Every structure is written in structure tokens, then in C-alpha cells.
Amino acid sequence: MTIHTTSSCTAFEGVRRIASGALRDVAAAVKRAHDRAGGEPILVFDDATSSPIEFDLRGGVDDVLARLADAAANGAGAAGQDDEPAAARSRGRPKLGVIAREVTLLPRHWEWLNAQPGGASVALRKLVDAARLARADNERVRLAQEAVYRFMTAMGGNLPDYEEATRALYANDRARFEQMIAGWPGDIREHAAKLAAAAFCEVT
Structure with a gap:
């Protein structure tokens, strides 16, 4: 299962929208739809980019949501790492960033x-x-x-x-x-x- 950082997504079963909103809510709806007999193919889209989203649907709904939470936690931990020691950061008032350079105009x-x-x-x-x-x-x-x-x-x-x-x-x-x-x-x-x-x- 891919780690997703999207805040919202939308799921379709065939041509019918079955869920839209937070990742966890949509994942639960997708799992329930997946477990119904004779259902149509299900596609899930990131609401911002329309990139496809796939869920690991093994086990029950709780299993699906637990894996989703673990994946999100691991992804956030990796993204939140800061290799720069706190003591190495500059202190005091930040510079305004004004740079003087020559501009040639008519x-x-x-x-x-x-x-x-x-x-x-x-x-x-x-x-x-x-x-x-x-x-x-x-x-x-x-x-x-x-x-x-x-x-x-x-x-x-x-x-x-x-x-x-x-x-x-x-x-x-x-x-x-x-x-x-x-x-x-x-x-x-x-x-x-x-x-x-x-x-x-x-x-x-």
C-alpha cells in the first residue's frame, strides 16, 4: 500500500460515487463495497490531483484502517526528521534578504x-x-x-x-x-x- 498524504479523496464503484472525504472514511467505505458480492470495479482518486489511490483491503475494516494509520505515521515520521542540530541553527533576528545588484536599463x-x-x-x-x-x-x-x-x-x-x-x-x-x-x-x-x-x- 502506498503512503498517501492527501487530505481528501473520492471513490467510485462503477459510475456511482460511493464515498468522498477523509482518507480513513473513504477507505472504510471502499472496504465495505469491496466485500459485497457482485460489486463493480472501484476506483479512488486524490481530490487535488486525481491520482489513483489504492488501499490494502485484506482483513476487516479495522485491519484496513490500522494499516492506513501505520503507513501515515511512518510517512510523517520520515518527513518530519530534521538532520540539522538545533544548536547549529542561526539565532537572532532573521535577515530581510535584500540583495543589491546592478540592473542595466535604457x-x-x-x-x-x-x-x-x-x-x-x-x-x-x-x-x-x-x-x-x-x-x-x-x-x-x-x-x-x-x-x-x-x-x-x-x-x-x-x-x-x-x-x-x-x-x-x-x-x-x-x-x-x-x-x-x-x-x-x-x-x-x-x-x-x-x-x-x-x-x-x-x-x-
């Missing part, structure tokens, strides 16, 4: 910067921060698109208009996307639309 650029409130340095910092935020927004949209595509491929790859829905997703066409998935099974459609909410926004 005269018109300096004129514009110097005319901004706070002067050239403040204006440059604001410009850099704005560019960083724009790039972060683009990255967030890209990751959201990947999560939607991953889920759609696993659950909707054989459904009508899958390819058109995918094109609409990457074209940032919300109306077209919703139109293409309108005929899908309700739980799959709703989950895909929920994931896609973060993907449909203005990018630069």
Missing part, C-alpha cells in the same frame, strides 16, 4: 521607474511580484487541467463526447465543456465539473 526605463511612487527599487519589486503571481496562476490552471484530464480519462474515456470535452478543457471553454459532459452519468459529471472549476479562469 534611459526611458529609468525615467519611468524613478517617477513611480517609492522610486525605482519599490517599482521593480512590485513588477517582479506581479510577474511571479501571474506565473503562479498559470501553473495553478495547468495543474487543475491535468487533474481533470486524469479523472476524465479514467472514468469518462469511453463516454460520449470525451474528446470534445477534453478539447474544451484545454481551450478554456467552460460552456463547451459543460455541454459535452451534460450526458454523462451524474456522479461522474458532477465530479468532473467540480475539478474543472479551478481550470476555467483567465490566464496570461
Whole structure:
């Protein structure tokens, strides 16, 4: 069983959503569904990335949850190790991190910067921060698109208009996307639309 750090996930039995929420709650629901005779295939997805999640379903529900807790504890312990001795850490007030370096600009650029409130340095910092935020927004949209595509491929790859829905997703066409998935099974459609909410926004 893989150690999962996700805070929430969603499980589907066939086209029906059977559980959504904390890992432990979903694992218990998956175990109960797995033990029923004649059940359909069960798939579990990380709510943030749509990466598949697998549980070790041997034994009873308590066994499944105990292994899940052990895996989480071992993973947290490994991630929480700190190899740097406490005495070696720097003490006192942290430095502000301001670094002076030469910037080469044309005269018109300096004129514009110097005319901004706070002067050239403040204006440059604001410009850099704005560019960083724009790039972060683009990255967030890209990751959201990947999560939607991953889920759609696993659950909707054989459904009508899958390819058109995918094109609409990457074209940032919300109306077209919703139109293409309108005929899908309700739980799959709703989950895909929920994931896609973060993907449909203005990018630069």
C-alpha cells in the first residue's frame, strides 16, 4: 500500500460515487463495497490531483484502517526528521534578504521607474511580484487541467463526447465543456465539473 498524504479523496464503484472525504472514511467505505458480492470495479482518486489511490483491503475494516494509520505515521515520521542540530541553527533576528545588484536599463526605463511612487527599487519589486503571481496562476490552471484530464480519462474515456470535452478543457471553454459532459452519468459529471472549476479562469 502506498503512503498517501492527501487530505481528501473520492471513490467510485462503477459510475456511482460511493464515498468522498477523509482518507480513513473513504477507505472504510471502499472496504465495505469491496466485500459485497457482485460489486463493480472501484476506483479512488486524490481530490487535488486525481491520482489513483489504492488501499490494502485484506482483513476487516479495522485491519484496513490500522494499516492506513501505520503507513501515515511512518510517512510523517520520515518527513518530519530534521538532520540539522538545533544548536547549529542561526539565532537572532532573521535577515530581510535584500540583495543589491546592478540592473542595466535604457534611459526611458529609468525615467519611468524613478517617477513611480517609492522610486525605482519599490517599482521593480512590485513588477517582479506581479510577474511571479501571474506565473503562479498559470501553473495553478495547468495543474487543475491535468487533474481533470486524469479523472476524465479514467472514468469518462469511453463516454460520449470525451474528446470534445477534453478539447474544451484545454481551450478554456467552460460552456463547451459543460455541454459535452451534460450526458454523462451524474456522479461522474458532477465530479468532473467540480475539478474543472479551478481550470476555467483567465490566464496570461
